Amino acid sequence: MVAISIENVWKYYGETVAVQDLNLECRDGEFVCVLGPSGCGKSSTMRMLAGLEHISAGQILFGDKRINELAPKDRDIAMVFENYALYPHKTVAENMANPLRMAGVDKATVTKKVLDAAKLLEIDHLLDRKPVELSGGQKQRVAIGRVIVRQPAVYLFDEPIAHLDAKLRARMRTELKHLQQHQGVTTVYVTHDQLEALSMADRIAVMHDGVLQQFGTPAEIYSNPVNTWVAGFVGEPTMNLILTEVATEADRPKLTHKGFTIDLDGQLGEAALRGNEKALRFGIRPENLKVSLERSPGAIEGTVYTRQLLGSDLLVEVETGNDHFRVRTSPAFEGEVDRPCYISYDLGHAHLFSAETGQSIV
Numbered sequence: 001m002v003a004i005s006i007e008n009v010w011k012y013y014g015e016t017v018a019v020q021d022l023n024l025e026c027r028d029g030e031f032v033c034v035l036g037p038s039g040c041g042k043s044s045t046m047r048m049l050a051g052l053e054h055i056s057a058g059q060i061l062f063g064d065k066r067i068n069e070l071a072p073k074d075r076d077i078a079m080v081f082e083n084y085a086l087y088p089h090k091t092v093a094e095n096m097a098n099p100l101r102m103a104g105v106d107k108a109t110v111t112k113k114v115l116d117a118a119k120l121l122e123i124d125h126l127l128d129r130k131p132v133e134l135s136g137g138q139k140q141r142v143a144i145g146r147v148i149v150r151q152p153a154v155y156l157f158d159e160p161i162a163h164l165d166a167k168l169r170a171r172m173r174t175e176l177k178h179l180q181q182h183q184g185v186t187t188v189y190v191t192h193d194q195l196e197a198l199s200m201a202d203r204i205a206v207m208h209d210g211v212l213q214q215f216g217t218p219a220e221i222y223s224n225p226v227n228t229w230v231a232g233f234v235g236e237p238t239m240n241l242i243l244t245e246v247a248t249e250a251d252r253p254k255l256t257h258k259g260f261t262i263d264l265d266g267q268l269g270e271a272a273l274r275g276n277e278k279a280l281r282f283g284i285r286p287e288n289l290k291v292s293l294e295r296s297p298g299a300i301e302g303t304v305y306t307r308q309l310l311g312s313d314l315l316v317e318v319e320t321g322n323d324h325f326r327v328r329t330s331p332a333f334e335g336e337v338d339r340p341c342y343i344s345y346d347l348g349h350a351h352l353f354s355a356e357t358g359q360s361i362v
């Protein structure tokens with residue numbers, strides 16, 4: 001196992017800048033997810049780590065060894081990419097056994113390790129089949145199996161479970177996480193799925209347009225997003241980010257909006273005054289709002305726009321002054337569409353972002 005340092009790394013494809021001055025430290029044995037939407041540069045980062053893509057500038061170290069010039073086979077990595085390249089003429093068992101055979105492991109150990117991995121991945125009944133006889137999801141599991149049979153210094157996973165159905169994906173998240181914790185192999189895992197990142201990673205690197213936005217634990221990313229981009233990308237249903245104007249009344253700051261006014265105090269109040277900004281985005285997660293049919297002091301008045309059942313919870317969208325708040329509540333909430341309701345909030349869970357730059361000001 002080994003720590004990974006990505007230092008001032010850039011990736012260009014001609015004029016296109018895919019990765020911009022990336023700095024990331026992945027501790028020995030850590031599980032780091034690189035999270036972002038399509039085109040944000042996560043696969044380019046992964047391919048540079050794997051040695052499949054030239055590093056345009058900067059350097060990558062495994063431990064204290066610079067790997068820029070090392071061939072993929074000399075990096076002691078095992079990778080699963082979205083387009084799993086299996087050997088077409090070999091069976092599933094032979095595909096999975098291949099890395100162990102190449103490493104000179106004895107036959108009995110190979111057979112046992114392949115069978116254990118196949119059972120874990122629920123492909124033990126497919127061991128004699130050839131890749132052409134498998135579904136996409138089954139091929140993906142064989143590709144994962146081929147990687148987990150051996151213990152390299154680094155695992156590189158690029159959307160390895162994207163092709164599985166929801167139930168198997170949830171199971172594989174648990175199993176991969178368990179396996180990684182058990183083996184302690186330093187892991188970089190690329191995904192566009194924020195739930196996957198939140199549930200699996202020790203730390204998450206959120207990328208957008210080739211630029212690292214934030215690097216932190218899932219709790220830090222979720223609770224203290226550094227900008228509106230991260231705030232809106234991580235968390236489902238997404239954070240409410242409502243544009244408001246800043247005003248003061250008797251030196252006390254407040255946020256004004258067509259549908260409501262929010263008096264600020266404490267940390268938020270200080271930040272709003274200090275920032276000297278005319279407009280701010282008020283951010284609050286749906287689970288940190290309460291909706292009621294009873295009016296209460298300071299509550300935001302609105303009308304029920306939609307009710308959507310999310311299994312055990314109800315998502316209520318409330319319209320106020322041409323904007324909508326999403327509120328996660330109990331299905332027992334009786335408010336009907338187009339009827340008045342009242343939203344209350346705890347400012348301890350609220351965020352303020354500059355309307356101009358999108359950066360958190362608190």
Ligand SMILES: Nc1ncnc2c1ncn2[C@@H]1O[C@H](COP(=O)(O)OP(=O)(O)OP(=O)(O)O)[C@@H](O)[C@H]1O
Pocket residue numbers: 013016017018036037038039040041042043044045192
């Ligand atoms: N071989 C290439 N030649 C030119 N441009 C490329 C090449 N590979 C990627 N790009 C561009 O670089 C940027 C980052 O691509 P990258 O594949 O790293 O993103 P990604 O986040 O992994 O996206 P996806 O999830 O869709 O794979 C994109 O704008 C993409 O169009």
